[in-house]
Amino acid sequence: MKKDIAFIDDIDIRGKRTLIRVDFNVPLDDRENITDDTRIRAVLPTINYALDEGAKVILASHLGRPQGERVPALSMAPVAKRLGRLLEKEVTLTPNCISEETKSLIMKMKPGDVALLENLRYHPEEEKNDEEFGRRLADLAEAYINDAFATAHRAHASNVAITKFLDKCGAGLLMKKELNYFSMAMENPRRPLVAIVGGKKVSDKVGVLLSLCEKADKLIIGGGMAITFLKAINYEVGKSFIDDTVLDACKSVIDKAKSRKMKLYLPVDFVVADKFDQAAETKVVTYQEIPKDWMALDIGPATVTLFSEAIQNAKTIIWNGPMGVFEMDAFSHGTFAMVSNIANSYALTIVGGGDTDVALHRAGEYAKMSYISTGGGAFLELLEGKNLPAISALRDCCKKINEKVTAC
Numbered sequence: 001m002k003k004d005i006a007f008i009d010d011i012d013i014r015g016k017r018t019l020i021r022v023d024f025n026v027p028l029d030d031r032e033n034i035t036d037d038t039r040i041r042a043v044l045p046t047i048n049y050a051l052d053e054g055a056k057v058i059l060a061s062h063l064g065r066p067q068g069e070r071v072p073a074l075s076m077a078p079v080a081k082r083l084g085r086l087l088e089k090e091v092t093l094t095p096n097c098i099s100e101e102t103k104s105l106i107m108k109m110k111p112g113d114v115a116l117l118e119n120l121r122y123h124p125e126e127e128k129n130d131e132e133f134g135r136r137l138a139d140l141a142e143a144y145i146n147d148a149f150a151t152a153h154r155a156h157a158s159n160v161a162i163t164k165f166l167d168k169c170g171a172g173l174l175m176k177k178e179l180n181y182f183s184m185a186m187e188n189p190r191r192p193l194v195a196i197v198g199g200k201k202v203s204d205k206v207g208v209l210l211s212l213c214e215k216a217d218k219l220i221i222g223g224g225m226a227i228t229f230l231k232a233i234n235y236e237v238g239k240s241f242i243d244d245t246v247l248d249a250c251k252s253v254i255d256k257a258k259s260r261k262m263k264l265y266l267p268v269d270f271v272v273a274d275k276f277d278q279a280a281e282t283k284v285v286t287y288q289e290i291p292k293d294w295m296a297l298d299i300g301p302a303t304v305t306l307f308s309e310a311i312q313n314a315k316t317i318i319w320n321g322p323m324g325v326f327e328m329d330a331f332s333h334g335t336f337a338m339v340s341n342i343a344n345s346y347a348l349t350i351v352g353g354g355d356t357d358v359a360l361h362r363a364g365e366y367a368k369m370s371y372i373s374t375g376g377g378a379f380l381e382l383l384e385g386k387n388l389p390a391i392s393a394l395r396d397c398c399k400k401i402n403e404k405v406t407a408c
Contacts, residue, residue, distance in 0.1 A: 068124030134161025147172025198223030199321030269300030298324030352379030
């Protein structure tokens with residue numbers, strides 16, 4: 001049976017120069033030390049698989065936003081050092097991505113060697129999906145593996161253009177896991193499927209919400225987004241943040257949920273404050289009683305109970321976005337309560353989004369989730385039903401291979 005995407009374990013990379021696009025866009029402190037190496041650890045299975053196959057491993061990633069300039073503070077040097085420690089072997093940092101010096105270093109690699117290319121985004125051509133830049137990256141390799149799901153929604157040279165110049169292209173083990181869990185959640189879920197969406201801005205997630213109205217059995221909306229929904233149906237929201245460009249879109253989501261007879265849950269109470277400050281005066285009010293000069297910054301205890309009961313019988317839960325301003329202790333209770341409720345459910349639990357990821361770590365419930373996606377924007381675009389450029393490029397590559405095989 002033909003696959004629409006090849007994976008690393010479908011491709012013969014033995015002894016071959018194998019360029020693996022990874023996401024090593026890790027956080028750094030003011031001394032350029034890595035403060036969280038989760039993204040590096042996430043691709044170790046793919047790197048180790050390639051090493052076990054005797055491949056010559058070439059890793060490529062961006063770091064930060066150097067805007068096409070060589071910014072020393074955004075060098076991949078700290079990543080090469082940390083990766084070497086994790087792999088317990090030397091990782092060579094190349095001086096550039098595509099220079100003759102870099103090419104010379106790559107051509108001298110032996111099976112089992114690991115090289116990390118310097119920051120892809122030192123070159124403006126990377127974000128422009130420049131074909132010549134993609135070709136020069138491809139010239140370094142004999143096989144290409146994309147294991148950077150977090151950048152899959154971007155059409156960049158290192159994940160789209162490069163695939164036009166190599167016959168052996170596939171996805172890594174992390175990408176494989178991302179796509180498998182997404183399929184379990186959205187294409188053939190165990191039901192009831194409950195989707196929980198929070199965060200601040202509705203405009204970033206209108207398409208996602210409309211898509212979830214088609215696929216989910218229950219939709220829970222929390223965080224600042226819920227305030228915009230209340231405003232859309234003419235409730236007083238005080239000085240709370242609202243995304244007033246999408247009030248009609250909120251009504252469309254509500255109407256679509258009603259037309260499908262899908263259960264849509266909004267908060268019934270909030271923790272409100274007289275100012276946006278950890279030391280602000282706070283109180284709990286119902287959604288009908290938000291004072292005009294106050295702002296809602298977290299869901300209230302009655303809402304936590306309501307949402308908890310809504311997920312009681314769930315077989316699959318998808319969650320993106322916090323329930324309030326959880327960075328401040330006074331407004332963190334709603335988010336952390338939801339973390340606990342979801343973590344201790346019997347459902348398949350899939351979580352996506354940077355802020356949600358941070359909340360899980362702070363609550364100490366990270367390990368209890370079935371799967372935590374490494375992609376924020378890519379995760380949302382998949383939920384919305386969009387085609388991700390990097391995935392489409394791998395499909396096109398696989399299609400060409402299948403056509404050649406059929407022709408033979």
